[in-house]
Amino acid sequence: MDMLINWFAEPLSYPFMQMALFTAIIVAIVCAILSCYLVLKGWSLMGDAISHAVLPGIVVAYISGLPLMFGAFLSGLFCSLAIGYLKENSRIKEDTVMGIVFSGMFAFGLVLFVKVESDQHLTHVLFGNLLGVGFNDFLQIMIISIMIFMIMLLKRRDFLLFCFDPSHARVVGLSPRVLHYGLLILLALTIVAAMQVVGVILVVAMLISPGITAFMLTKKFDTMIAIAMLSSVLSSFLGTLISFHLNADIGPCIILLQAVIFVLALLYSKFKIQQIQPLKKLKSAV
Template structure:
């Protein structure tokens, strides 16, 4: 029994592992809450698009001497607005617009990155560097996570109505356009926050897996939120511990556990139906 307890607690004897744990927990909570809205809205590809589009903004911010998060947010927001403009002013379907915009911006980011000498490692941007997070970055993540969580929870009914039926939200006196862009801004902020945990490539999985797992187990939104947060937090903690003992990348370990949790939920759902 003592060995099992030691197996779980040993990694967190180190300060950098403690920073990694707290950062992962904050990101896990906001990703889980937002993922429930993305699943209901059918915005899985939107998260993928914005996460890939932040790379050129990171490089340009580095060149200009600005905070990298500011460049990433601006680039992600530009992608979201560009997708909305092209969708409203052309006959191209939204998923096609997303595909061409995010792939083009991601390619631009890779070209810029190879032409600029920087201390930033491409692997850390693409796959995250959770174990390298400083105490200051952990505090920044905490503040961002709290702001995003408060907005999402306080306005959860408005966002829920918009995700289910934008026309009905307009009749109820809400502004679907405002809710649309606020949700996009929160998505961009969450992606930037989650990037340091799992990187640009895997961040979409952290934004989708908890929500789809919860949706598989329950159709009530409040229950979905509880399940999504629980799954996201549990896999984040266990993923950090597993990565320590396996000497593996932390972000991919978390995502693998979330994928496994979804398969378990799917199997349980099938058994319950039968």
């Protein structure tokens, strides 16, 4: 028992681990909420697109001496607007447009990344730098996360209706265009916050895994959000502690735990279906 307590207590005795843990949990909550909407809307590739498209903005911001988060947000916003414009003004399907835009911007970012002489901090943009989060970074992430959380809380029903039926949203007086770009802006902001935890390469997993895990376990949206938040926070908490004991990067540990939780949820849902089907056959026979 003492060994188990020490396993949890030892990492938390260091201030930098405490900061990393608080940051990971805050980002996990926001990602979990947004992931439920992305799963229902079928925007998994959109998250991947914007997460990769922020790289050129980060490099340009570094060259210009601007905050990296500012450049990342502008780059992600440009990607969102470009995808929306090309989709509405061409016959190309949305998934094809996303593939073209995000791969082009990510390639451009990699070219800039290689050509620009940078310190180690810029390299961590690709894979996350949670242990290097300072108070100013934590404050920025906190402000962004609270803003996203409040908007999602106030407009949760509007976004939910838009995800299920944009035509119905228009009938009741909502603007699908405003909700569409509003959700994209929130997605870009969430990616800006989450890239500090897992980097731009793995951030899409943090935006999709909690939502798809909860989707496997329930059909009620409120319950779905609760399960997504629980799985996301749990994986972030345990992933941070495991990374300390294994001397591994925190981001990959968090994503691996989210993958394990998803597999467990999938197996549970399959087992539950197998248990229910015989009962349905028995009732139909009666």
